[in-house]
Amino acid sequence: MGFNNISEVTGFAGGIDQWTLTVDLSDPSVTMVSGDFDAVNATTGINQGDGGVTYTITSLSGNFGTYTNNFVLNAATGVFSFDIDRAAVIASGTDQVIQFQITGRSGNTSDLDTVRITLLICVARGTHIRCAQGQRRIEDLKAGDWVATMDAGLQQVRWIGSRLLSQDMLRDHPELRPVRIAVGSLGAGLPRRDLVVSPQHRILVSDWRAQLFLGQDDTLVPAKGLVNGTTVTVDTAMTEVEYFHLLFDRHQIIFTEGQPTESFHPADYTLGAIDADMRAEVLTLFPALAQDHLAYGPTAHHVCRVKEAKVIATAQASL
Numbered sequence: 001m002g003f004n005n006i007s008e009v010t011g012f013a014g015g016i017d018q019w020t021l022t023v024d025l026s027d028p029s030v031t032m033v034s035g036d037f038d039a040v041n042a043t044t045g046i047n048q049g050d051g052g053v054t055y056t057i058t059s060l061s062g063n064f065g066t067y068t069n070n071f072v073l074n075a076a077t078g079v080f081s082f083d084i085d086r087a088a089v090i091a092s093g094t095d096q097v098i099q100f101q102i103t104g105r106s107g108n109t110s111d112l113d114t115v116r117i118t119l120l121i122c123v124a125r126g127t128h129i130r131c132a133q134g135q136r137r138i139e140d141l142k143a144g145d146w147v148a149t150m151d152a153g154l155q156q157v158r159w160i161g162s163r164l165l166s167q168d169m170l171r172d173h174p175e176l177r178p179v180r181i182a183v184g185s186l187g188a189g190l191p192r193r194d195l196v197v198s199p200q201h202r203i204l205v206s207d208w209r210a211q212l213f214l215g216q217d218d219t220l221v222p223a224k225g226l227v228n229g230t231t232v233t234v235d236t237a238m239t240e241v242e243y244f245h246l247l248f249d250r251h252q253i254i255f256t257e258g259q260p261t262e263s264f265h266p267a268d269y270t271l272g273a274i275d276a277d278m279r280a281e282v283l284t285l286f287p288a289l290a291q292d293h294l295a296y297g298p299t300a301h302h303v304c305r306v307k308e309a310k311v312i313a314t315a316q317a318s319l
Contacts, residue, residue, distance in 0.1 A: 006055075006078065006104035006111045007040040009047065017111075022118045022240070025086055033117060037078030037102055050077050052106045059101045067096045067119060078104065089119045097239065118239050127195065129246075130255035138244045138256075147246065150204075150253035150260055151300060158285055159247040161264070161278040167239045175199065178235045178243075179223035181259070185231035191257035196235060198243045199224035204253055204260035204301060209312045219302045220262055225309025245274070247282065251300045266296050 005016060012019040012035060023033060037055060039048040055078045057071075064071070067089050071082040080102070089096050096119045103112045128135040132146035132154050139162075141147070146154040170177055181195040187207060197203075203226060206218035226232045235241075245264035246254065252263040266282050266289055274282075288295035304312070 004109065004111065005040050006037045006053070006102070006113055007047075008035050008113070008115070009038045009040075010034070010036050012115070017113050019113060019115045020117070021115075023084070025084070025089060025119060030084070031086065032081055032083045034079070034081035035115070036080075037104060037113070039104060039106070053078070053104045054106070056103050056105070057100055058103065059099070061099045063096065064098050064100065067098060073102075078102070084119060127197075127244075127256050128193070130258070138246070139242075141246070147248075147252075147254055149248075149263075150255070152252060155248045155252055157246055158249060159245075159264075159281060161245040161247075161274060161281070162242055163274065163278075164242045165240065170239070170241070178238060178241050179227060180233050180235040181223065181226070182231045182233075186259060189258075191259040193257045195257045195259055195261075196238075196241070197223045197256075197261065199234075201243075202262045202303065204262070205312060206260070210302075210304075213311050214302070214304060214308060216302045219304045219308075219312075220299060221304050221309045221312055225304070226312065245278075247285070250297050253300050262300065265299055267293055 007016070008014070008019045012021045014020050019035075021033065021035070023030060038050055039053050040046065041048060055073060055075050057073050057080070060071075067085050069083040069085055071080070073080045097116060098119070099114065099116045101112055101114050103110055127138045129138050129141065130148040131141070132148070136145075141157060141160060143157050143159055145157050147157055149155050165173075165176055176199070178196045179199050179201075181191055181197070181203070183189075183191060183194050185191075186203070186205070199222065201223050202220035203223055204218055205221050205226075210216045210219045223232075224234075227234060247264045247266065251265045253260045254263055255261075266286065271279050271282065271289070271293065283290050286296060
């Protein structure tokens, strides 16, 4: 039949010999992955079916057995499937990449393709925020919802923005990689789950470190300033992350995974960090900011400088 190539035909991304799929586990209905390889003429692109082609799987990697179950391949049709061990992936605290190779063979002709599948848990996207109705995922919130704040009770969200950083973006701009704060690492059992935030997102520190080093009851520390290499780390494993911004009438301290952190403060540097469409939305809500970036008002609490943050991180690592 002029066989010279196999291709995945159900919608995987990629092309000849390389195929990728990203599976978002934030959807609880996602429990398995399936695909189908057919013989396809590499020159014309015409699907030639599976007659006479035999398929085999080799080189399973990426902890395939740890995060998957019941891998099945139909050697005559190229159809494959496996169950996702959702609990194992989520418990790992990070995205998992699994990979295998599939070979189609007919007589003396064969073709080998590589399949790479990312099981995406989107920890930043799934962060829980304390609201009037209890804990809610940040991606489920909308303008007008009531969120619990530390200093002003329930406050309405005025605006929500988000920014999705792809694998290529994170590779090219490692300074944008998320910071992972391990469960319980900030004291008093906080955060209650691993908390993943952007490196500039500020965390409220309210303990002896703020008092000893800064003479403050508490201080807002950029997450990157808390990195200590053990309990607070730069997450190099995540292949994609989406950062969310919550904006109120004034700067607030909110509770993310139980931990007090800041809401979005539209100062000059933060407005410059969001894209043009989001910036226009914020300026529509707060037009005075177009003339004066200080018009929004002060931060809710003291903000420490980078050098001060490093001292706090060093003290945390020594605990």
